[in-house]
Structures are given as C-alpha cells and as structure tokens.
Amino acid sequence: GQQVMQIPQYQHVQEGEDFTTYCNSSTTLSNIQWYKQRPGGHPVFLIQLVKSGEVKKQKRLTFQFGEAKKNSSLHITATQTTDVGTYFCAGKPTSGTYKYIFGTGTRLKVLA
Amino acid sequence: KAGVTQTPRYLIKTRGQQVTLSCSPISGHRSVSWYQQTPGQGLQFLFEYFSETQRNKGNFPGRFSGRQFSNSRSEMNVSTLELGDSALYLCASSFLAGQDYGEAFFGQGTRLTVV
Numbered sequence: 001g002q003q004v005m006q007i008p009q010y011q012h013v014q015e016g017e018d019f020t021t022y023c024n025s026s027t028t029l030s031n032i033q034w035y036k037q038r039p040g041g042h043p044v045f046l047i048q049l050v051k052s053g054e055v056k057k058q059k060r061l062t063f064q065f066g067e068a069k070k071n072s073s074l075h076i077t078a079t080q081t082t083d084v085g086t087y088f089c090a091g092k093p094t095s096g097t098y099k100y101i102f103g104t105g106t107r108l109k110v111l112a
Numbered sequence: 113k114a115g116v117t118q119t120p121r122y123l124i125k126t127r128g129q130q131v132t133l134s135c136s137p138i139s140g141h142r143s144v145s146w147y148q149q150t151p152g153q154g155l156q157f158l159f160e161y162f163s164e165t166q167r168n169k170g171n172f173p174g175r176f177s178g179r180q181f182s183n184s185r186s187e188m189n190v191s192t193l194e195l196g197d198s199a200l201y202l203c204a205s206s207f208l209a210g211q212d213y214g215e216a217f218f219g220q221g222t223r224l225t226v227v
Contacts, residue, residue, distance in 0.1 A: 001171075033215065033216075039219075042202060042219060042221055043155070043202070043204075043216075043218045044218070045215035045216060045217070048214075048215065049206075064225070071178040088154075088155060090201050093215070098146075099157050099168040099170070100157070100159060100216075101156070101157070102147070102154060102155035102156075104154045105154050
C-alpha cells in the first residue's frame with residue numbers, strides 16, 4: 001500500500017546545531033504538509049507545499065518538496081530547545097485516495 | 113475562535129467494553145478526521161467525515177466506527193475493546209474535505225487505556 005517513511009526516527013542534537021528530517025513517499029504526492037507535535041501535545045500545522053521543487057522558509061525552518069513530488073525535507077538551522085518535539089510529514093497521493101498519509105515522524109531532542 | 117474540542121480527555125475501559133469519543137470541530141469546518149496514535153505505529157488514519165458522509169476510511173477493523181451530525185460534531189465508537197486499542201485518539205477538523213488546500217487543526221486528543 002501507499003506509505004510515507006521518515007528518517008531518522010530519532011535525532012539528538014546539541015543546541016545550535018542544524019537538524020534535517022526527510023520524508024519519502026512510495027507514490028507521487030499532490031501536496032505535502034508538515035506538522036510539529038510537542039511532547040504531550042497534539043500535532044500543529046507548520047506548512048503546506050504544493051509545487052514540484054518548492055522551497056519555503058519560516059524563520060529558521062526550511063521546507064523543500066522534491067522535483068518528483070515523492071519526497072520532502074525539513075531543515076532547522078541553529079536548533080533551540082523550543083524545537084523539541086516530533087515532526088511529521090503528511091502527504092496526499094495524487095490518486096487512489098483523498099486522505100493524507102502521515103509519515104512515521106522524527107523525534108527531535110535538543111540538548112542545552 | 114474556539115479550537116477543536118475532544119471529550120473526554122482520558123478514559124480507562126476494560127477489555128470487551130465499548131467506548132464513544134466525541135469531537136467538536138472548529139466552527140465552520142465541515143470535515144472531521146480521526147487518527148489513532150501509538151508509540152509504535154505513529155499516526156494512523158481511521159476515517160474522515162464531511163457533511164455527515166464518510167468519505168475515507170483507513171485500514172481498521174469494523175469494531176471502529178464513526179458518524180457525523182448535522183452540526184459537524186463527530187463521534188467515533190470502538191466496540192469489543194482490545195488491549196491493543198490503547199492509544200491517543202486524535203480528531204482533526206478542516207474547512208475542506210480531504211484537506212485539499214488547507215491545514216488540519218487537531219484537538220488535544222482522548223487518551224484511551226484498555227485494561
């Protein structure tokens with residue numbers, strides 16, 4: 001079936017270091033969303049990417065959508081302790097379903 | 113405006129029992145999706161309702177069911193509970209069905225523990 005995998009599953013970084021999580025889909029996506037879930041919290045929408053090769057920035061966060069629209073990445077520059085949480089991508093396949101498929105998530109820990 | 117409200121926040125049930133969870137979406141949102149979140153499986157899609165109709169369904173057994181009312185509020189029901197049903201159940205509302213062009217707003221979730 002359709003799957004969306006994220007790597008790495010866990011990442012520990014020292015505060016100030018950069019962090020990247022990658023999202024790979026088994027099928028072509030019409031768009032992809034990113035969410036952040038703080039420990040004990042619920043997923044909160046970060047951004048949506050629609051176009052092939054699209055790059056969007058939110059302060060220290062940079063989101064990319066692959067040319068083939070099958071992968072995406074989230075890069076955080078100079079991590080802070082407030083970046084702690086699990087980052088999920090959610091992709092909408094171009095065919096077969098209307099639903100979004102959530103990635104497995106990357107849990108980020110930032111050491112002060 | 114008020115966010116997505118899920119009730120109850122915590123629930124403890126015994127194997128074999130049934131449970132009903134409730135979700136009130138953001139005012140004006142007509143799409144409600146349900147997810148099961150467990151440490152091992154991540155976020156698993158259960159189903160989506162739009163204007164009282166189920167539009168999408170995930171790969172869960174028939175023990176999991178849901179419905180949506182005319183005011184967009186939604187309920188999900190799990191019958192004959194199993195230990196493996198212990199999870200955080202999240203509800204998300206969005207303006208458009210299938211979250212085509214918009215973000216999903218998640219509720220705080222209902223933490224279900226089956227003993």
